[in-house]
Amino acid sequence: MAKKILIVDHNGLMTEVMSYILISNGYEVMTLDNAAQIFSSIRQNQPDLIILDAVLPGIDGIDVCRLLKWNKETQTLPVIICTDNDDTENYLKQEGAPNDVLHKPFGMNNLIETVEHQLAA
Template sequence: MKILAVDDDRDIVEVIKIILEDEGYEVSTLTSGIDVLKVVASMRPDLILLDVMLGGMDGRDICRQIKTHKLFKNIPVVMISASHNLQNLLKQPGSPNDFISKPFDIDRLVKTVKAQLVA
């Protein structure tokens, strides 16, 4: 299973990569939201982990673009944010499938990824 992790903090994407590769996933990372759609088109990930604030870009906008794109709309997107008040985000059109708060618990990350990949 292929996972794309997008966060402007290099340390966070490296931690995510290590944790999820240890679980047997193939993980690619981006530290900018600029080329997300191009990478999704070429990589065809099974899951996308996407930070809300991406150095001047809003991950929620990127999520909406993914979720409304005819080829990508079925790819699960899990938003990652330091804000703990994203529950209402899950109810809007083009919304992510789930979210994880930073700092994230390793077990919560793994459980959320597994749950989205079997859904």
């Protein structure tokens, strides 16, 4: 059975590209363009991993990550943050930190390797 990945990104082109790459590599992909429905989507779809943009309409992606990591239902769910900020150490040292960080722009291999690494952890 294919692993399920939830992508939360307001950039439609970025979401399309990531979805295409992940689907081409055998993953099932669900998408959201904002974080408002993230918890209901998680309950309904039960993803194995979340790819979350650092900048989302109305709320910072890092704040969403914290909420996910502090919630008992979602705290073990791997979260990868996508950002154009190079300060990876800062992201990973924060309370409620993501499991990994992808720096934009990233290549297809980098996306797949990061996803595979987190799903294997």
